[in-house]
Amino acid sequence: MSIAKASGVAGFPLHEHFERPEQQVDASKLGMWLFLATEVLIFGGLFVAYAVYHYLHPELFKAAHKFLDVRLGAFNTVVLLFSSLTVVLAIHGAQQGKKQMVLWNLFLTIVCAGTFLVVKYFEYSHKFHSGLLPGYYFTNATVPSPDEAHIFFGIYFLMTGLHGIHVVIGMIVLSWLMFRAYRDEFNPQYYSPLEIGGLYWHLVDIIWIFLFPLLYLIR
Amino acid sequence: MSAPGKNYLNCKKGFASWALTLDHKRIGLMYLGSIMFFFLLGGLFALLLRTELLSPGHTIMDAKRYNQLFTLHGAIMVFLVIIPGIPASLGNFALPLMLGAKDVAFPRLNLLSYYIYVLGAIVALGSLIVGAVDTGWTFYMPYSSTTDGGVVLMVTAAFILGFSSIFTGLNFIVTTHKLRAPGMSWYRMPLFVWGIYATGIIQIMATPVLAITLLLLIVERVVKVGIFDPVLGGDPVLFQHFFWFYSHPAVYIMILPGMAVISELIAVFSQKRIFGYKPIAYSSIALAVLSFLVWGHHMFVSGQSELVGMIFSVLTFLVAVPSGVKMFNWLATMHQGSVSLKTPMLWALGFFVLFAIGGITGVFLGVLNVDVHLHDTYFVVAHFHYVMVGGTFMAFMGGIYYWWPKMTGKMYSEFWGAASAIMVVVGFNLTFFVQFLMGAQGMPRRYYNYLDQFTIYHQISTVGSYVLGLGFVMALITLLVSLKNGKTAPKNPWHGASLEWTHTDAVPIETNFREQPVVTEGPYEYR
Ligand SMILES: [Cu+2]
Numbered sequence A: 001m002s003i004a005k006a007s008g009v010a011g012f013p014l015h016e017h018f019e020r021p022e023q024q025v026d027a028s029k030l031g032m033w034l035f036l037a038t039e040v041l042i043f044g045g046l047f048v049a050y051a052v053y054h055y056l057h058p059e060l061f062k063a064a065h066k067f068l069d070v071r072l073g074a075f076n077t078v079v080l081l082f083s084s085l086t087v088v089l090a091i092h093g094a095q096q097g098k099k100q101m102v103l104w105n106l107f108l109t110i111v112c113a114g115t116f117l118v119v120k121y122f123e124y125s126h127k128f129h130s131g132l133l134p135g136y137y138f139t140n141a142t143v144p145s146p147d148e149a150h151i152f153f154g155i156y157f158l159m160t161g162l163h164g165i166h167v168v169i170g171m172i173v174l175s176w177l178m179f180r181a182y183r184d185e186f187n188p189q190y191y192s193p194l195e196i197g198g199l200y201w202h203l204v205d206i207i208w209i210f211l212f213p214l215l216y217l218i219r
Numbered sequence B: 001m002s003a004p005g006k007n008y009l010n011c012k013k014g015f016a017s018w019a020l021t022l023d024h025k026r027i028g029l030m031y032l033g034s035i036m037f038f039f040l041l042g043g044l045f046a047l048l049l050r051t052e053l054l055s056p057g058h059t060i061m062d063a064k065r066y067n068q069l070f071t072l073h074g075a076i077m078v079f080l081v082i083i084p085g086i087p088a089s090l091g092n093f094a095l096p097l098m099l100g101a102k103d104v105a106f107p108r109l110n111l112l113s114y115y116i117y118v119l120g121a122i123v124a125l126g127s128l129i130v131g132a133v134d135t136g137w138t139f140y141m142p143y144s145s146t147t148d149g150g151v152v153l154m155v156t157a158a159f160i161l162g163f164s165s166i167f168t169g170l171n172f173i174v175t176t177h178k179l180r181a182p183g184m185s186w187y188r189m190p191l192f193v194w195g196i197y198a199t200g201i202i203q204i205m206a207t208p209v210l211a212i213t214l215l216l217l218i219v220e221r222v223v224k225v226g227i228f229d230p231v232l233g234g235d236p237v238l239f240q241h242f243f244w245f246y247s248h249p250a251v252y253i254m255i256l257p258g259m260a261v262i263s264e265l266i267a268v269f270s271q272k273r274i275f276g277y278k279p280i281a282y283s284s285i286a287l288a289v290l291s292f293l294v295w296g297h298h299m300f301v302s303g304q305s306e307l308v309g310m311i312f313s314v315l316t317f318l319v320a321v322p323s324g325v326k327m328f329n330w331l332a333t334m335h336q337g338s339v340s341l342k343t344p345m346l347w348a349l350g351f352f353v354l355f356a357i358g359g360i361t362g363v364f365l366g367v368l369n370v371d372v373h374l375h376d377t378y379f380v381v382a383h384f385h386y387v388m389v390g391g392t393f394m395a396f397m398g399g400i401y402y403w404w405p406k407m408t409g410k411m412y413s414e415f416w417g418a419a420s421a422i423m424v425v426v427g428f429n430l431t432f433f434v435q436f437l438m439g440a441q442g443m444p445r446r447y448y449n450y451l452d453q454f455t456i457y458h459q460i461s462t463v464g465s466y467v468l469g470l471g472f473v474m475a476l477i478t479l480l481v482s483l484k485n486g487k488t489a490p491k492n493p494w495h496g497a498s499l500e501w502t503h504t505d506a507v508p509i510e511t512n513f514r515e516q517p518v519v520t521e522g523p524y525e526y527r
Helices: A021-056 A058-065 A070-095 A099-129 A146-182 A192-216 B015-019 B024-052 B063-082 B085-099 B107-130 B151-178 B191-223 B236-268 B277-293 B306-334 B343-366 B368-374 B378-408 B414-440 B452-485
Strands: none
Touching: A021 A058, A021 A146, A021 A192, A021 B151, A021 B191, A021 B236, A058 A146, A070 A099, A070 A146, A070 A192, A099 A146, A146 A192, A146 B191, B024 B063, B024 B085, B024 B107, B024 B378, B024 B452, B063 B107, B063 B151, B063 B236, B063 B378, B085 B107, B085 B151, B085 B191, B085 B236, B085 B378, B107 B151, B151 B191, B191 B236, B191 B277, B236 B277, B236 B306, B236 B343, B236 B378, B277 B306, B306 B343, B306 B368, B343 B368, B343 B378, B343 B414, B378 B414, B378 B452, B414 B452
16 A cells, blocks of 8 residues: 555655655654664673673783774774765755765765775684684684683674674665665655665664774773 | 445455555454464464373373473464464554554555564474474573574574564554544553554564574574583573563563453443543553563572562562553443443453463562472463463454454354353363462473372363363354354444444455544543
């Protein structure tokens, strides 16, 4: 029953079970906020696990985190912050009906996401080579107390891995939005998919903002 | 607009018109059929378990097979039957109608969550190919990372099903906020909607924690990360904290919709305005909030500190308050009403008695020192079944019988409906009341064997379970027979006053209402 019908507002594809355009936009935004709440709670479980083991092994966390590359982590933080800006600019472009601005900013956001993943790839492969891996696969002997250090790297891979999956999903969402923008589906009356996709991308950024200090900058 | 004689069932025909439907009513029926299938499967496993317990020692299966069967019974009943249960089937069908909406807020997401459910069900059954799981539905660590069998698949299934539940809850919350008919203020919403809304909050707030817990379990089993496994430096009690942080609220995902149905049934079959509308509505929200603060009562003997145990014990007592508020308000609603003992009302009265017993024994278990004696005994099994079957499932059956005429346009046989409801209540008490007695005497749960002194209790329980099983099968056959032989249902057979009865055709049209309903009074103004 979600066949688009004339809404009285030109260029706004209103679904049949809604009465007014604002109603449809509000509903989709509320839905996205609720979904973001579930995402925060999913990561919340990992943050709790981090807190528990940091509390149990403070010295170990301090020693093990030195094996992460702070410069690469900081670089990725800047990249993601910049991508949050480009997403906002894309929405701004849609509000003003500037198609090129939407397309270029979405493209830049996707490039940022890709850059992030490439850097992450180099970080991961370095750890694979040095045996800094979770659980049974941990083989590095240079870390202090190697019997327990695998827990830190287990948490590191879980947190950054789950975040990385979200970056990949974000790239898919952003590409789909770019395709729709290319097909002229957005206009100053109708751009809520961009806002909703943007909300998701901001969440991906914000989670990284928490991950970076927790993992790379342990005092 | 639909022509006369056309309704949501006959407007489109063919397999694809069902498989790809975005109509919340059809999706509700698809859920109902799937859930009932798994209910029968889980029930069959229960009967096999009870048959094994007919005599001490090996009766029809060995210990390993018994462990696998109770795990399957638990996992199917929890994740595939009771958690989706009322919201996904009756909620999907009735909630938009009750609000005066044309559909849920996100019809495509609604269909997607149905297929996520189907996928989860397939993966759960697929675990049988790798080898049946014997961990119990709680998947306690470190056992579930070391035992053989398809633990990863079963856990993945629960993970997938969690997302189906999240999307359903999200859809209903947004629908309630954004798609109410003109004049439908919050206090004019039927209490069913309040209950489903409160359930949605829990689905969204608790299920993600289960998702990450199960993900960690999978990673632990596959990569040996060592978060939960003490051999690797992990903490198994942390798993229990994570698991129950979801799974205690999850029992409210199961019971709140049951209470929501009962509020409708008690009011309609007493033909009296519900007593204490606001207390009932807010007690649902209170239960949703409290449900997040009591998870530690599952770990009184898991090595949590005495102080923490005491705090969780006191918080657990608080749960009895909103539950009691509901019970007394329902009682007051029936007082001096014109109570008619139609089949749905019989299920509701069954709920009333059984849930009262289940609720009060829950308080026993919440008492710290009593629980040290009773934990992991049949007392817990009996309590849980009194709440989940005696509570939720009785309400579910009552709800199905209540909305059946609206869903299908057919009236069923009152005689057979009433007979099966009575049979279920009798069989249920035979099965589970004796379990309180043997639990109090120390019969541990999850054992395929027992001491001779428990024989008579187990035999009564097993005979009871056959009566119970027969009652449920009769109840379902009564409904199926009505599809073929039932009289055509009138528009409003129970004289209900909410929109799904007053403003729709006998069987609703695809877009629910021929005209946009405008609401001018509450849902319980009978005349
Ligand atoms: Cu509990």
